[in-house]
Amino acid sequence: MRAVPDTNVVVSGLLSPKGNARLVIAMAFGRKFDLILSEELLAEYQTVLRRPKFRFRSDEIDETLTELRRVGEVMKPTHTLFESPDEPDNRFLECAEAGAADYLVTGNTAHFPKKWGKTHVVTVRRFLEVLTPELRRR
Numbered sequence: 001m002r003a004v005p006d007t008n009v010v011v012s013g014l015l016s017p018k019g020n021a022r023l024v025i026a027m028a029f030g031r032k033f034d035l036i037l038s039e040e041l042l043a044e045y046q047t048v049l050r051r052p053k054f055r056f057r058s059d060e061i062d063e064t065l066t067e068l069r070r071v072g073e074v075m076k077p078t079h080t081l082f083e084s085p086d087e088p089d090n091r092f093l094e095c096a097e098a099g100a101a102d103y104l105v106t107g108n109t110a111h112f113p114k115k116w117g118k119t120h121v122v123t124v125r126r127f128l129e130v131l132t133p134e135l136r137r138r
Contacts, residue, residue: 001131002034004041004096006089006106007048009124014049014056014064020124024105025064028071033131035072036099040091042069075099086111093119103127 005024012021028035042065048054049061077094084090089111096104096119104119105127106112112121122130 001103002036002099002101003028003103003105003127004036004092004099004101004119006092006104006108007041007044008107009105010045010064010068011048011054012107012124014060015054020128021107023128024124027131029067031071035068036075036095036101037068037072038075038077038091038095038098040077041095042074044088044091073099083113083116084111103130 005028009021009024012019013025014022016022027033045068046061046065049056049064050058075095075098077091077098079094081090081093081097083093092104092106093112093116095101097117101119104112104116104121105124106121107124109121109123114121
C-alpha cells in the first residue's frame with residue numbers, strides 16, 4: 001500500500017502522541033506502508049512544523065523530517081496540477097500521482113477531490129481502517 005500524508009497529519013501526529021495521526025506516522029516509520037513524498041512536501045512539512053505556534057523543539061522537527069526522508073520514497077512530480085481550491089494542496093495530488101499512491105491521507109478532505117486517478121483521498125481514521133482491518137470491528 002502506498003500513501004501520501006498531508007501536512008496536517010504530520011503536525012497532528014506530533015501534537016497528539018496518543019492520536020490516530022501519530023499512529024499513521026509510527027506505521028510509516030515502521031514501514032507498514034510505502035510512504036510517498038516529494039521535496040515540495042518535505043519543504044512544506046518543515047515550514048509548518050517550524051511555526052512558533054506549535055512550539056515543537058528544533059531537534060524534534062529535525063528527527064521527524066530525517067526519519068520521513070529515511071523511510072519515504074521521494075518522487076519528482078512531472079507536471080503542475082490546479083485541482084484543489086487551496087493551491088498548495090495541489091503538491092500533494094502531484095506527489096500522489098507521481099508515486100502511484102493508493103491513498104492521500106488528510107484531515108481536510110474538502111480541499112481534495114474524493115479520488116485522483118488511482119489515489120483515494122481519505123481521513124486518518126479511514127486510512128487506519130484500511131491499513132488495519134481489525135480496527136473496523138471496534
